[in-house]
Amino acid sequence: MSNIRNAFASGKAFIPFITCGDPDIETTEKVIRAAAENGADLIEIGIPFSDPTAEGPVIQGANIRALAGGVTTDKVFEMVARLRRDVTIPMVFMTYANVVFSYDAERFMARCCETGIGGIILPDLPFEEKEEFSAVAKQYGIDLISLIAPTSAQRIAMIAKEAEGFIYVVSSLGVTGMRSEISTNIEDIVKVIRENTDVPCAVGFGISRPDQAKAMAAASDGAIVGSAVIRILEQYGRDAAPHVGEYVREMKAAVMSAE
Amino acid sequence: MSQSKGRFGIHGGQYIPETLMNAVIELEEAYEHYKNDPDFNRELTELLNNYAGRPSLLYYADKMTRDLGGAKIYLKREDLNHTGSHKINNVLGQALLAKKMGKTRLIAETGAGQHGVATATAAALLGMECVVFMGEEDTKRQALNVYRMKLLGSDVIPVKSGTATLKDAVSEAMREWTTRISDTHYCLGSVMGPHPFPTIVRDFQAVISRESRAQILEAEGRLPDAVIACVGGGSNAIGSFYHYIPDEGVRLIGCEAAGRGIDTFETAATVNTGRIGIFHGMKSYFCQDEYGQIAPVYSISAGLDYPGVGPEHAHLHDIGRAEYVPVTDDEAVDAFEYLSRTEGIIPAIESAHAVAYAKKLAPAMDKDKIIIITISGRGDKDCAAIARYRGEDIYE
Numbered sequence: 001m002s003n004i005r006n007a008f009a010s011g012k013a014f015i016p017f018i019t020c021g022d023p024d025i026e027t028t029e030k031v032i033r034a035a036a037e038n039g040a041d042l043i044e045i046g047i048p049f050s051d052p053t054a055e056g057p058v059i060q061g062a063n064i065r066a067l068a069g070g071v072t073t074d075k076v077f078e079m080v081a082r083l084r085r086d087v088t089i090p091m092v093f094m095t096y097a098n099v100v101f102s103y104d105a106e107r108f109m110a111r112c113c114e115t116g117i118g119g120i121i122l123p124d125l126p127f128e129e130k131e132e133f134s135a136v137a138k139q140y141g142i143d144l145i146s147l148i149a150p151t152s153a154q155r156i157a158m159i160a161k162e163a164e165g166f167i168y169v170v171s172s173l174g175v176t177g178m179r180s181e182i183s184t185n186i187e188d189i190v191k192v193i194r195e196n197t198d199v200p201c202a203v204g205f206g207i208s209r210p211d212q213a214k215a216m217a218a219a220s221d222g223a224i225v226g227s228a229v230i231r232i233l234e235q236y237g238r239d240a241a242p243h244v245g246e247y248v249r250e251m252k253a254a255v256m257s258a259e
Numbered sequence: 260m261s262q263s264k265g266r267f268g269i270h271g272g273q274y275i276p277e278t279l280m281n282a283v284i285e286l287e288e289a290y291e292h293y294k295n296d297p298d299f300n301r302e303l304t305e306l307l308n309n310y311a312g313r314p315s316l317l318y319y320a321d322k323m324t325r326d327l328g329g330a331k332i333y334l335k336r337e338d339l340n341h342t343g344s345h346k347i348n349n350v351l352g353q354a355l356l357a358k359k360m361g362k363t364r365l366i367a368e369t370g371a372g373q374h375g376v377a378t379a380t381a382a383a384l385l386g387m388e389c390v391v392f393m394g395e396e397d398t399k400r401q402a403l404n405v406y407r408m409k410l411l412g413s414d415v416i417p418v419k420s421g422t423a424t425l426k427d428a429v430s431e432a433m434r435e436w437t438t439r440i441s442d443t444h445y446c447l448g449s450v451m452g453p454h455p456f457p458t459i460v461r462d463f464q465a466v467i468s469r470e471s472r473a474q475i476l477e478a479e480g481r482l483p484d485a486v487i488a489c490v491g492g493g494s495n496a497i498g499s500f501y502h503y504i505p506d507e508g509v510r511l512i513g514c515e516a517a518g519r520g521i522d523t524f525e526t527a528a529t530v531n532t533g534r535i536g537i538f539h540g541m542k543s544y545f546c547q548d549e550y551g552q553i554a555p556v557y558s559i560s561a562g563l564d565y566p567g568v569g570p571e572h573a574h575l576h577d578i579g580r581a582e583y584v585p586v587t588d589d590e591a592v593d594a595f596e597y598l599s600r601t602e603g604i605i606p607a608i609e610s611a612h613a614v615a616y617a618k619k620l621a622p623a624m625d626k627d628k629i630i631i632i633t634i635s636g637r638g639d640k641d642c643a644a645i646a647r648y649r650g651e652d653i654y655e
Contacts, residue, residue: 049551050421051421051538053276054276098538099550101536103550103551126274128263128264128272128280129273149278149280150278152277170276174278175438
């Protein structure tokens with residue numbers, strides 16, 4: 001088992017997502033440190049993919065900028081290794097199946113293990129296809145994070161029973177991106193998850209404001225925020241780290257205030 | 260224990276977001292039910308025959324045969340179908356299925372615009388709403404088809420992301436489907452994407468080889484020696500091959516778009532230049548870099564300008580049952596002009612890739628041999644672009 005559980009050990013978790021290499025690796029490194037210092041419980045690091053089919057325009061933009069800046073899977077691993085000298089909070093990767101497959105799944109998991117990555121989120125790898133990666137992930141102690149969507153219905157129990165690390169509850173239909181309102185009944189989904197596993201669950205997709213993070217954390221074990229963080233990077237570029245830090249502090253306070 | 264579905268050897272599968280899983284499961288269940296339903300099949304046959312104009316002709320190309328001096332050449336005339344290409348075969352099947360499932364809205368991707376036009380047509384006929392995603396680059400290359408889709412009552416959304424071509428249109432249609440599932444069917448245009456699409460589209464396109472097999476037996480009393488079709492995603496090719504797969508004596512030849520050549524980066528010849536990967540819901544061959552980033556591919560043909568290939572083709576390649584050969588822009592344009600002059604048939608630039616390879620193959624074969632070339636679509640849509648390619652500045 002990985003160190004992901006630590007992220008949920010002291011109350012509700014706040015999980016920021018950062019696309020690695022947007023606009024360059026040095027900035028990503030600074031932003032991750034700032035997030036860690038300001039109360040992030042787990043960092044979701046995106047390895048960019050040319051065609052991110054689960055992402056809305058904001059994170060698509062981050063992927064394009066990162067790839068244009070020359071980031072590669074090897075450079076992402078090197079960055080994580082540098083961060084691990086002093087950053088201890090759990091980190092997971094978010095990327096697409098082809099990035100792992102083309103690197104060779106075993107070689108990928110081995111490097112995750114070496115550099116201290118606890119888990120992997122692959123949004124284009126549903127339950128039916130996970131065996132291909134989960135066997136080798138298990139061998140290296142890497143959790144393959146399961147996603148549960150508003151449309152999962154009768155699939156929730158099946159997915160929850162085999163979940164590892166944490167469960168990523170997708171708040172809304174559609175792709176990633178900020179939403180003014182989240183209408184899915186998260187409590188109902190979490191209730192079924194709880195009946196089937198004690199693996200913690202965090203809610204993502206569409207969350208940007210503290211009140212939304214608080215509400216989602218109240219219904220689950222934590223909140224995941226991607227596009228709103230990327231927006232800060234869009235705005236401040238290489239100077240984004242302190243601004244992300246400030247945002248993380250505010251959001252962490254919001255999730256901590258959730259019952 | 261998880262269980263992967265829809266495999267062709269190691270290829271295929273369902274690599275899609277969890278949000279879409281119940282939608283593809285619902286589709287699979289509906290298809291399994293309706294594919295053997297006599298009423299559904301009667302309705303579909305009625306539409307194919309009395310609306311789309313099937314069966315399509317198997318035409319003996321006498322002048323071309325004499326000119327090339329080798330194998331006898333037959334053309335399977337999918338260009339004569341209503342809307343001008345093979346795409347209507349699949350679209351009528353899927354639209355009817357969607358309607359039976361209670362869906363009221365169709366979404367589709369399109370490259371050259373042929374699949375978009377066919378989907379817009381079926382939506383108009385069956386009284387459904389329709390939205391077509393088309394790469395912005397392709398909306399410029401194929402402006403006439405954009406107008407046709409709008410004329411038929413569809414919305415056309417230009418896709419600006421990535422290379423603004425077919426792959427980006429597919430990505431955007433998938434994103435749209437995750438946003439709106441309950442009333443919407445994604446009418447995928449090729450034998451690609453997650454299971455059950457490669458199987459459904461293949462079954463609806465298999466009408467091509469079901470007819471051609473009976474037609475050639477009628478005309479020649481025997482099976483052909485080779486069947487040739489162009490391959491992008493591969494729907495007309497799999498439809499042309501399918502009923503010959505058990506007949507080992509029939510060579511199955513898919514013609515990929517080599518663009519400026521398979522030794523350049525400006526190519527879309529996936530089997531010839533790609534590697535195994537996972538993208539757009541399937542495991543198959545893809546043009547990609549060493550880190551699995553999907554390559555920006557190129558072909559003069561918007562319909563073949565795709566970095567992947569359907570999983571069943573990948574499998575037919577792996578087991579050596581079908582051959583996949585590269586055909587360059589130059590060769591395709593020559594063939595486009597050749598068939599127009601020789602037989603009075605203007606083929607789609609996509610189909611011209613198949614004609615180009617047949618021009619090379621036929622002279623090397625004996626006169627008692629038989630080749631069937633699938634003319635997947637008509638070339639009216641390409642005239643302005645080919646004229647520009649030849650330096651004539653005409654706009655449609």
